[in-house]
Amino acid sequence: MPEPTEYTPRSVYTLEPHTDSVTAENSYIAIETIAERVYGKPYSSLRGCQQDDEHIGNDSVKLYELTSDEDYLQALGDLDDAKMYLGWDSRTGVSVYKTGMTELDYWLSIRVADENTPATVEANPPATQDLENAVFESRFFADRAFSPSLGLVLADLIRRGELPRGDYLFRHWW
Secondary structure, eight states: OOOOOOOOOOOEEEEOTTOSSOOTTTOEEOHHHHHHHHHSSOOOHHHHHHHHOTTOOSSEEEEEEOOSHHHHHHHHHHHHTOOEEEEEETTTTEEEEEOSSOHHHHHHHOEEOOSSSOOOSOSSOOTTSOOTTOEESSHHHHHHHOOOOHHHHHHHHHHTTSSOSSEEEEEEOO
């Protein structure tokens, strides 16, 4: 008779974009709540989910595994080695990239206009426009312009000590 496979218990944390608060009973972590507390701005979970996997559909669940050192170091490497594509420069005839700034830094530099800060870009900026430090007229346009990958956000939150390392289920219903 073959030996039974050894069961390894794992903690799975649910990042639930539609819950307003976390309770001990539901064990959900609202990703927007964490992002707003840590980064000082909301995180568009739909954009992040789409960017991680363009084929992921509605009523979807995605598991991010950052339990092993390899997974975690890979995620941090992706975070630190990000190279931003800014579009095609018709004047020089080459693609334009920005280095030295991670996707997270880039996203954090985008702001929303208020009474003291006027908008600096239109609602649908051209693909070649550099959006670093851009100011959009509304949160909707800012989120649509760019949000970092959810996997990279998780890696950064773990590095900052905001989340324990583990497996994360991301659920969304639209």
